[in-house]
Amino acid sequence: MSASTLELRVVEARTLNPLIRLLRLRADDSRQLPAYAAGAHVRVRVQTGADDSAVDWRHYSLVNFSTARNATQVPVEYVIAVRLEPAGRGGSRFMHERVQQGDVLTIEMPKNDFPLHTGPGGTVLVAGGIGVTPLATMAARRRAEGLPVRLHYAGRSRDTMAFLPELQAMLGDDLQVHADADAGAPLDIEALLDACPAGDRLYVCGPKPMLDAVLEKTQARGWTHDRVHFELFSAPVVEEGDQPFEVELAQSGQRFTVPAHQTLLDCLIEHGCDPMFDCNRGECGVCAVPVLEGEIDHRDYVLTAREKAQGNVMQICISRAKGARLVLDM
Template identity: 75%
Template sequence: MSASLPTLQLRVAEARSLNPLIRMFRLRAADGAVLPAFTAGAHIRVEVTLADGKKDWRHYSLINFAAQPEATQAPVEYVIAVRREDDGRGGSRFMHERLKEGDTVTIEVPKNDFPLHTGPGGTVLLAGGIGITPLASMATRRRAEGLPVRLHYAGRSRDLMAFLTELQTVLGDDLRVHADTEQGGPFDIGALLDSFPAGDRLYVCGPKVMLDAVLAQTQARGWTHDRVHFELFTTPTVEEGDHPFEVELAQSGQRFTVPADQSILDCLIEHGCDPMFDCKRGECGVCTTPVIDGEIDHRDYVLTAREKAEGNVMQICISRAKGQRLILDI
């Protein structure tokens, strides 16, 4: 089961398309009441209805461009933006096609798994696509505190990038925009890291390919973990070579076949099990599960290289079996 938080019923005060891919929502209490506070990097989970009629939850970062302290300490609205994913499981299509101004939506109160850290040094933010949403709030917060911050915002083209005007107002010359169509190729992560000021921290949010590249290149440069903070903004996808495999639950003796296009976690839920989970992207560690037997295809961002090599635990929301069978100690 997910680690649940208190829920709220909020009204959609505004639903507006920012470009062909991104839709923005303003959510408010029906009576205009102040909402629970949040901090930069926080998200809410929104209940969505999938194409098959089932309910599910999707996590969206909270956006704030107001530098006043009370803007997030006593907010009267939550602002989120949703990228349409036609190849996804249907949550973003619900948000784009079915959720309208005036509708009521169920959300969980804000939670922050991607907090800004305090201390000396500057802050460098790197956003890819819709990954701009938590970093926009971080940039605003740093400006409000009078602390150094620089934001690199990368996307395919400017017309598919959201909030450029608001970011320019907040950051001025400390906003660096990279559009692939203008630059003739993707953002140069190596060049950013090579020019990185000593003592600064890097916060990254974007697609898996960006995050993987950042982590590989920072590790190659010997960066310590406390200098790189990240949040992945895409859900797991089927990779080439993914295959069905059997999972046995040692404590009950139950056995299930996990299809190539389904996670172990979703397979267990479908069969009536109630495992603990939260992010479903291999970031939070809530679904860490002991493994008794079988070779693990680790795909998470939680376990250390040593833990992965030992092969005793896995994140069942994203990692899979390299072979035909896994025995889990649940």
């Protein structure tokens, strides 16, 4: 343990449904844990290989349903929920299959890249799947403050959607549940936005297709950036048409082929490079790298339209090459 990490014991490990597992973490001496605000997450140390040598970190939002005003200011436990990603890099499988009640996990202090803003107007929360976790805490915070809040919670089917009883008990008629299997179609984003008064702020957390749809439709309506807040809750996915490409590192002269199924970041790490990165979702900007040659397929949520058009920097965790080759200044 260091000054920036905590060693917490798993006091409860419970399967909520075939895809989602809840873990409740506490200190052995039951001491108060560092405070956090709605939208915060912790990074958890995971093992991604068969032995203990392959170590990585994964982000999990902190979940709170208490509407007490100080619930997240004086916590004695952290609650996280982990979605199983069978085709992922192994972190979720570790959390689902190997972590048991009584085990000790190393976590970093809470961090918040998805803060809940204060001020007039209502709060509209839009959750897709496991993206409900930070939004549930936001809903509890708004209830604690006596401020208006509505949650739209979408998923493929009700049996894969976590925390429905808790959310219903907390929000009542302010919870709108959409299951694709029941409705026969995805959540109607246009209708949702039509029902938002001018002063409402929108908070969106879910998979990339949902986030892309919401951002596209709010931008088409002229909604300003300070009105739409988001967090992506999925790792980069292979998109239709993705092709292998060559990457050259100008400073060392090394050349690698990035397969269609692999991110540029993962390819560099696999070949012994040590690039900076954090979110792995194209949101934080930490992994930005200058590009000297080649056309970039920008897939991030950090760069402005002008920066993307200039084509001289990319977020290597999620963006790719449009052509056959990229030359990076690294």
